Amino acid sequence: MRREEIFETVREILAEVLNRPVEITPETRFEKDLEVDSLRAMEILAAVEDRFDITVPINVLNEIRTVGDLVKEIEKLMEGDHGHL
Amino acid sequence: MGIFDKFSKLAAQLNQVRALFGGFNVVIEKIISPTEAIVNGQKVILAGTNNYLGLTFDKACIEAACAAIRAEGTGTTGSRMANGTYHSHVALEQELSEFFGRRATIVFTTGYAANLGVLSTLVGRDDLVLLDADCHASIYDGTRLGGVPVYRFRHNDVEDLEKKLRRLREKNPSANILIVVEGLYSMLGDRAPLADIAHLKEKYGAYLLVDEAHSLGVLGEKGRGLAEEAGVEDKVDFIVGTFSKSLASIGGYCTSNYEELELLRYASRPYVFTASLSPANIAAARAALRIIRERPELKERLWQNAYQLYGRLKELGFELGPEPSPIVAVRFRQPEKALKTWYGLLERGVYVNMVLPPATPGGEALLRASVSAAHTPAQIAAISEAFAALA
The missing domain is CATH 3.90.1150.10 (Aspartate Aminotransferase, domain 1)
Structure with missing residues (x-):
């Protein structure tokens, strides 16, 4: 899957979970710009895992602040290039 | 600032x-x-x-604690690895092994330290932890101290657990995967669906740790917790628990059929770098454990x-x-x-x-x-x- 496709799928997931259309760029910050709280973050994570058939380690969650961070993490996990994975 | x-x-x-x-x-x-x-x-x-x-305030527990203070003093002033292992610490470990019908037990200074001590040491960087999202802070903190990859599944959601096990197993055919759940969850008082979880553990070749902090003395005919009640004790590899609830004292433990559990004593920082339980706490816990059996x-x-x-x-x-x-x-x-x-x-x-x-x-x-x-x-x-x- 190309980065643009991942980005588009993430946009769809955010719109579904936040229940509103969202304008995002790779620089959009989850907490500051989209006002995603920890509960919504869990829902977004679950949807991302199901849609991409990956499992995201919670260790990396603190590092994911922007949409771009998430897209990169999804790319890594889909390639199976995550540490020991 | x-x-x-x-x-x-x-x-x-x-x-x-x-x-x-x-x-x-x-x-x-x-x-x-x-x-x-x-x-x-x-x-x-x-x-x-x-x-x-x-x-x-049980009379037998109070008498035991008072007698221990008089005989052994108010504190051990040392680590289990140094001068802090008294005969009574070892006796409590043996009694817990007998109670649970397991080969090895380690006693820690608190329940929090037991989870910290076991999870930070047992799981290495090449292993994976898969825990219920509602697990206690001490479980999260233990994995954080160990710096290991942690995944979580939705609370009590067996389907989500299987989905994650399947994905992780496919990508890591030979990795050790440790599933961590609780007997009774401390916030809502609900049980884990342990029979189903134990089945998945076998199916995907994982290990299973159950925190029975709130279920010791509460669940199971003999009071051994949810693993006993659900009839899956032979499939639960590690049980962690505390003395600060049903046993009315303070302290924690991990018990297992793996004799190699003993090795954790030499590697677990929360075990080594803190003073051992005071004689009074040990004596009160031992007396309470007898009461669980007798009453x-x-x-x-x-x-x-x-x-x-x-x-x-x-x-x-x-x-x-x-x-x-x-x-x-x-x-x-x-x-x-x-x-x-x-x-x-x-x-x-x-x-x-x-x-x-x-x-x-x-x-x-x-x-x-x-x-x-x-x-x-x-x-x-x-x-x-x-x-x-x-x-």
């Missing part, structure tokens, strides 16, 4: 509560019995103590009380946890309503635990009542009546 500026949001919330109620830090001015205390100059029924079997009627009484309180609060229309258990959690969508009810209960002479987000699952607020075998039917009725007045 001062070093405390990061707490400004917390400080504002605290001030808000103080303005309304004058604060919510409860000081037990005098403890009267396992179920009664003086708070704010007033006698209250304690319904939020984890004192499931009500043994904190099964305490567990019966505990459950009668649990059913009575759960049933009555349900009748009153409160939103409760999914199943009756000694932890009766009353759920509030508005934290303010929980605060008001909590304070109202205290004014009516009933103390329960209040748990606010983010310590709660799902962002709701909880009033967490816990019952004890030591509560009389009249006390359970009084607790129910206090809730009824605020319903």
Whole structure:
């Protein structure tokens, strides 16, 4: 899957979970710009895992602040290039 | 920017509560019995103590603790690895092994340290941890201290667990995967679907650790916890627990059929770099463990009380946890309503635990009542009546 496709799928997931259309760029910050709280973050994570058939380690969650961070993490996990994975 | 500026949001919330109620830090001015205390100059029924079997004032436990202090002193002043392993520490470990029917047991200084000590050491960087999202902070902290990859599945969701096991197994055919769940979850008092989880553990060649902190002495015919009740003790590789609930003392343990568990003593920082349990705590825990074996009627009484309180609060229309258990959690969508009810209960002479987000699952607020075998039917009725007045 190309980065643009991942980005588009993430946009769809955010719109579904936040229940509103969202304008995002790779620089959009989850907490500051989209006002995603920890509960919504869990829902977004679950949807991302199901849609991409990956499992995201919670260790990396603190590092994911922007949409771009998430897209990169999804790319890594889909390639199976995550540490020991 | 001062070093405390990061707490400004917390400080504002605290001030808000103080303005309304004058604060919510409860000081037990005098403890009267396992179920009664003086708070704010007033006698209250304690319904939020984890004192499931009500043994904190048991005569045998008190005598044992006093005798231990006289014989062995007030503290060990040393690590288990140095001068802090007394005969009584070893005896308690053997008694726990016998109680659980397992080969090896390690005693830690608190339940928190037991999870920290086991999870930070047992799981290495090439292993994976898969834990229930509602697991206790000590489980999360243990994996953080170990710096290992951690994945979580939705609370009590066997389907989600299997999905994650399948994905992780496909990508890591030979990795050790440790599944971590709890017997009774401390916030809502619900059990893990342990038979199903044990089945998945076998299917995907994983290990299984169950934290029985709230279920020791509470679940299972012999009081060994959910693994016993669910009939899957042979599939549970590690049990972690605490002495600070049913055993009315303080301390923690891990027990296993793997004799290699002993190796953790030499590698576990929370085991090595802290002083060992005081002789009094060890003696009280040993006496309480004997009582669990000898007086099964305490567990019966505990459950009668649990059913009575759960049933009555349900009748009153409160939103409760999914199943009756000694932890009766009353759920509030508005934290303010929980605060008001909590304070109202205290004014009516009933103390329960209040748990606010983010310590709660799902962002709701909880009033967490816990019952004890030591509560009389009249006390359970009084607790129910206090809730009824605020319903």
